[in-house]
Structures are given as C-alpha cells and as structure tokens.
Amino acid sequence: MNIVPSLKQFGLSETEAKIYLELLKSLEAPVFKIAQKSGIPRTTTYKVLESLKRSGLVMNFRKNNVLHYTPESPYRFSDILDSKKEKIQNIIPQMLAIADKSPVKPIIKLYEDKKGIKIVRADILETLKKQKEKQLYAIANQDMYKLLPQFFPKWVEKRVKYKIRSKLILPYSAQKDIKHFSQNANINALREVKFLPSQIKHNCSVNIYHNKLAFFSLQKNNLITIVIESHPVADMLRQFFLFVWGLILNDK
Secondary structure (H helix, E strand, C coil): CCHHHHHHCCCHHHHHHHHHHHCCCCCCCCHHHHHHHCCHHHHHHHHHHHHHCCCCCCEEECCCEEEEECCCCCHHHHHHHHHHHHHHHHHHHHHHHHHHCCCCCCCEEEHHHHHHHHEEEEEEEEEECCCCCCEEECCCCCCCHHHHHCHHHHHHHHHCCCCCCEEEEECCCCCHHHHHHHHCHHHHCCEEEEEEECCCCCEEEEECCEEEEEEEEEEEEEEEEEEEECHHHHHHHHHHHHHHHHHCCCCC
C-alpha cells in the first residue's frame, strides 16, 4: 500500500508526507541529513519540519549542539483525528442553528453511478434516524433491488433495525419481484406496499424523507441520483404521495 496518498488525504502535503516517512526510517536526524536522504532542498525541509512540529507530528531537540528532529508515533495521527472530530461535533449544533436562520433556499445535489445511489440511500436512514422520524415514503421500482442485489437487502435490514416504517408504491409488474422479502416478518411488519395499475410504468424512484426528496434515475449506463433539500417541496410531495396512496385500493 502506498502510504503517501493516504497521508495526503489526512491533510499533509506530498512533501510533508515524504519527510515524515523519511524521519520514521531514521528515527532521529539533523535537518541536512533529512534533506539529503529525501532529496528535498534543505531550506524547504526545515520549513516542512517546523510545519509538522506545529501539527504535533514531530518534535526537535539539540544533540551535540545540533538541532535534531524525531517523529511522533504514527498513533499520533489517530489522536489528531479524534481531537478534530470532537471539535467538529461540538460546533455542529451552532452551524445547524446558523443554517436554520438562513433564507429558505432549496439545496440540490447530484450524484452519479452506483456509488451515488449508496451514498443517498445511507443519507435517507441517517437523516430519519437523526430527526427521530420513523416514516419513509417511496414511489419505487424493482430495478433498485436488481441493481444492488447485495447492498439493498442490507439497507432494508438497517431500516428495520432503526424501526423506520415505509409506505411503498411499486409498479404492477413488481408484485412477483417483491416476494423475496416475504420470509422476513420484521420487514413485512414495517412495510406497507401498494401497486400502481398495470398501464402506469416508470423506471425511476422517488423517496421522501424529512425535508428531502431523492430522485433515482435507473436507466442503464446513466445512473443519476438527485437530492432536493427543501421543507416546502418535501411537504408538498408528501401530501401528494398520501393522496395517491389513498386512491390505490390494492393493499398488500
């Protein structure tokens, strides 16, 4: 495994990552030796070492009146992440308060491919869990199950674990495909399903959760997911969903 890209994702520059790794090999060394072994100019090496010192990743000391540097344990990276996470968690309520006071403007996000679908499906559960809401509304398509045969059943199990109920409107043709869930009593208990008339066909899916709408376009080679975050829009679509739900009589 190449360590430098991972350290760059942590937040180090490529030069910082290389110098830290070189220092790990030496355990302790003066600036000129670190520069020599890393192939990085001495002035740059010194500046980078001081930057790493401010980050808490290296420390220095004098030996024979020469300034030496030594690396902190790699576990220090984990400690730094924990500290950052704690600081962010402490200010999240303040940031949310700022967002709540901002003008009401819809937020629109676009995702592509299967990865995008998985990200948004995870957001559906996390949003409802955080908001302590227990109801999901969806006009769905059985292609979602076929597209993600391993991911989707686990997602459904997680929904059940969170005790989130779902009202699900499916195409008429989905009646035979949904039977693969019928053996799980917990899923059946937390899911209500109705089927559209046979003349209504669609290859998209819409999920309504809290103040968000997730639109999944499931056309082959063009998987697009759009999330709209807006209380007024979500509320309107939720009312429309419940209106259509009331018109469909074929409870399952």
